[in-house]
Amino acid sequence: MDYLPELAHNGHNWTTYASSVLCAISDKGLMGFLVGSERRPTHPAELTGRGEGWMPQTDDEREEVAAWRAADQLWTQQNAMVNYTIICSIPD
DSSP states (O other): OOOOOOOOTTOTTHHHHHHHHHHHHHHTTOHHHHHTOSOOOOOGGGSTTOOTTOOOOSHHHHHHHHHHHHHHHHHHHHHHHHHHHHHTTSOO
């Protein structure tokens, strides 16, 4: 992410800091992580009609699990980017 000002210890630059963080996150297309619209993908085993202990049995189900893994990995990486943007610009 681009340069972000560090939040001052006393918070006097909060407006500038908050605006910069929101712009940086928005520029990367990741605002959904802040507003809650970007939800973590649901594991296929948790879908309706699949009981406890469900395991993929068919090629289609195995492909569904593989697609979920890829989507979940991307979600995790993007969520980490948002957290990093916020956390790394807050002083100790």
